[in-house]
Amino acid sequence: MKWLLNALSSSVGKKFLMAITGLLLCGFLVAHLAGNLLLPAGGDLFNDYAKKLHENEGLLMVAETGLFGIFILHLYLAFSLTWGNNAARGKGYAATKSKRDDTMSKTRPDKWMIGSGIILLLYLCLHLFDFKFHRFGMDQELTALAGDSEAVTTKVAIHVLKSPLTMIGYAAGFVFLFAHLSHGVSSAFQSLGLSHPKYNSLIKYGGLAFASLISLGFFVVLFWAISQ
Amino acid sequence: MSGQGMELKLQIWRQANAEDKGRFHIYHLSDVSPHMSFLEMLDVLNEQLITLGEEPVAFDHDCREGICGMCSLMINGQAHGPDKETTTCQLHMRRFSDGDTIVIEPWRAKAFPVIRDLVVDRGSFDRIMSKGGFVSVNTGNPADANTILVPKQDADRAMDAAACIGCGACVAACKNASALLFVSAKVSQLSLLPQGKPEKAQRVLNMVAQMDEEGFGSCTNTSECEAACPAGISVSNIARLNRDYMCAMLCSEEGM
Numbered sequence A: 001m002k003w004l005l006n007a008l009s010s011s012v013g014k015k016f017l018m019a020i021t022g023l024l025l026c027g028f029l030v031a032h033l034a035g036n037l038l039l040p041a042g043g044d045l046f047n048d049y050a051k052k053l054h055e056n057e058g059l060l061m062v063a064e065t066g067l068f069g070i071f072i073l074h075l076y077l078a079f080s081l082t083w084g085n086n087a088a089r090g091k092g093y094a095a096t097k098s099k100r101d102d103t104m105s106k107t108r109p110d111k112w113m114i115g116s117g118i119i120l121l122l123y124l125c126l127h128l129f130d131f132k133f134h135r136f137g138m139d140q141e142l143t144a145l146a147g148d149s150e151a152v153t154t155k156v157a158i159h160v161l162k163s164p165l166t167m168i169g170y171a172a173g174f175v176f177l178f179a180h181l182s183h184g185v186s187s188a189f190q191s192l193g194l195s196h197p198k199y200n201s202l203i204k205y206g207g208l209a210f211a212s213l214i215s216l217g218f219f220v221v222l223f224w225a226i227s228q
Numbered sequence B: 001m002s003g004q005g006m007e008l009k010l011q012i013w014r015q016a017n018a019e020d021k022g023r024f025h026i027y028h029l030s031d032v033s034p035h036m037s038f039l040e041m042l043d044v045l046n047e048q049l050i051t052l053g054e055e056p057v058a059f060d061h062d063c064r065e066g067i068c069g070m071c072s073l074m075i076n077g078q079a080h081g082p083d084k085e086t087t088t089c090q091l092h093m094r095r096f097s098d099g100d101t102i103v104i105e106p107w108r109a110k111a112f113p114v115i116r117d118l119v120v121d122r123g124s125f126d127r128i129m130s131k132g133g134f135v136s137v138n139t140g141n142p143a144d145a146n147t148i149l150v151p152k153q154d155a156d157r158a159m160d161a162a163a164c165i166g167c168g169a170c171v172a173a174c175k176n177a178s179a180l181l182f183v184s185a186k187v188s189q190l191s192l193l194p195q196g197k198p199e200k201a202q203r204v205l206n207m208v209a210q211m212d213e214e215g216f217g218s219c220t221n222t223s224e225c226e227a228a229c230p231a232g233i234s235v236s237n238i239a240r241l242n243r244d245y246m247c248a249m250l251c252s253e254e255g256m
């Protein structure tokens, strides 16, 4: 299998892996959002879902490990490619100006994917700290609410999301998630060679729509929790 | 024309040789005719510098009609200046106004080292080409034009890719100094045609390997290359290269 490793370690090969891991992470986002939208759906829906999720700890462990692996690979590729790209320029220009027609070329998200990615990584740390590690017992009330259960309950979710720091952090996280996905999704298709005049605008606007819907969905959950 | 020309402030990168650190020099040029091409404007500057006993500014050029790909200037931060699908030699001074400051820099990339002033060494492109940018089957005497039938659409697409003049504007404009637009055009122009198909897999693998070896960056799909390309090469060629690379990697016997 050395041939595969060789081919995948080229710049084009790394971009394949970047695209595949990125799209897999998008799949995770869809599943995660679907679960979270059970919160505003009301009733015991969310609690039941969380309990079911944790009923089979073995399976959950496998899924979490897989997700972690995909995430680490995505992260490693991002840093390794960025490092190579910065080195490839060497001395920079005194002036740069885009020749693309679209406005806001300087602020377009495709120019700072590594930036939005790093912010998302920080957001993810906050998020895991909040829900997976229950703030390491720093928040007495939360620790009491969470109890022994691994599953996040509606009460825990509301408690966490209502704290001011979390509110700001999460809202910022969702904005940067939108920025990252607005380029990432369509870019992944191009990296995989999936480009065709009949489908290109679907890929471009579909990617934007996907980014908007995911970000909006998480905002809905956040606002719902704040209003509780 | 005298008295009607433009006054320009030129901020030009001067570097004695590859080892020199280099710096910007400011030159004031007056009475610049709007009908001049950009390179003619530099010719006028150089005449004045020679008269003053100074070193003229070195810059690359050859055909001066947009076909050879030798001219290569970063003008006010844009590869080949402000016009779309135009080389520096075809750019006219009427695109600028009286009193303008024009910043002129060489292409910047590790794989394009500056040799002198605005001249860079684009030998890395030649080395990429030498790894497969050709068809190596012996074709013998010219065959009848219709012996090998090529669908019109494929011929057109191959022709569009073959419009690449290898100037390096794609590398210069890309924030990652990636050469993927160039490589993809060179791969596409052959892989689309029956004559190029037999070596399709090894061509794409070898040319990409050489591209990495030369120290070009990777493509992050920002499409700056397409916007800067004087030959109008489309990023759809990059998608085709990605497909070809994937097929070569997974389905061919190359690279084993």
Ligand code: FES
Pocket: B060, B061, B062, B063, B064, B065, B066, B067, B068, B069, B070, B071, B087, B088, B089, B090
């Ligand atoms: S000098 Fe030949 S393309 Fe400009």
